Amino acid sequence: MTTRAPGDTLRIGIAGFGKIARDQHVPAIAGCERTTLAAVADPAGGLDGTPSFASLDDMLREADIDAVAVCTPPQIRHDVALAALAAGKHVLLEKPPGATLGEVDILSRTAERAGLTLFATWHSRHAPGVEPARAWIAGRKLRAVRVTWKEDVRRWHPGQAWIFEPGGLGVFDPGINAFSILTRILPAPLRVTEATFRTPENRTAPIAADVRFAAADGVVVDAALDFRQEGPQTWEIDVEADDGRLVLSAGGAELAIDGGAISLPPEGEYADIYTRFADLVATGQSDVDPTPFGLVADAFLMARTETVDAFHDPAEAGKR
Structure with missing residues (x-):
């Protein structure tokens, strides 16, 4: 070395x-x-x-x-x-x-x-709206948190059949990005209390899921994940507090408080990751936080599964 x-x-x-x-x-x-x-x-x-x-x-x-x-x-x-x-x-x-x-x-x-x-790495934690959101939430009494994370798997993972195989996580491949943000911005630890998976009849991993979390401070967090969204893509976390509302959207690139947009620097998630990596190597440290992954694993343990229609991706046929 x-x-x-x-x-x-x-x-x-x-x-x-x-x-x-x-x-x-x-x-x-x-x-x-x-x-x-x-x-x-x-x-x-x-x-x-x-x-x-x-x-x-x-x-x-x-x-x-x-x-x-x-x-x-x-x-x-x-x-x-x-x-x-x-x-x-x-x-x-x-x-x-x-x-x-x-x-x-x-x-x-x-x-x-x-x-x-x-x-x-958890690249979504480096989105420009995450730290301002964390600062706004700190010290506030939260009422509820809602996550909507919906995208088109054919657009973002064309022909990548592995994503629906065991270990590929299905819709939790993008959904874990939301969980990485939640575990950064919320002050109390989360536990999974309920989960419903919708798994295509020809796949192993879910294409959509609803997950409910309970925070140690009593706040309930509901997450709706879907890999079948066409048109505009939705990556949003909505936080309701006693004295206001925060919406973190576009995967953390946009932030609004009480309906007003907050000015943020441009996105630089992966640039930040490599700067952080260089710092860790130079100082002889590691950074391994398994918490978002643990929430996904707990969701799989708690899930009720519903079988839905088969999912077909034309790009997979082109790889055979």
């Missing part, structure tokens, strides 16, 4: 080069003065102008990298991250940090024993 000084550039290899890696990780790494993209590993192909490898093993063996950003489907993140740690590399995990809570615990313990940084 190479020790990095605070001013050193962190050389990163991306494992798994799909949509999220191309759309978010590549530009964020390029835009951060303290990171550089040094390699890509994916059997389906890499990035022009960047050393690219057909396998993780080849990248770990041949590339000049300090860290690995794991952007594979969650079902294989544990094995990829474990191999990177074994090779002496720091690891950044896309959300969710694995397929199970047990996997995350193993990775956390392994990184600690090796003296390496492990960063389980």
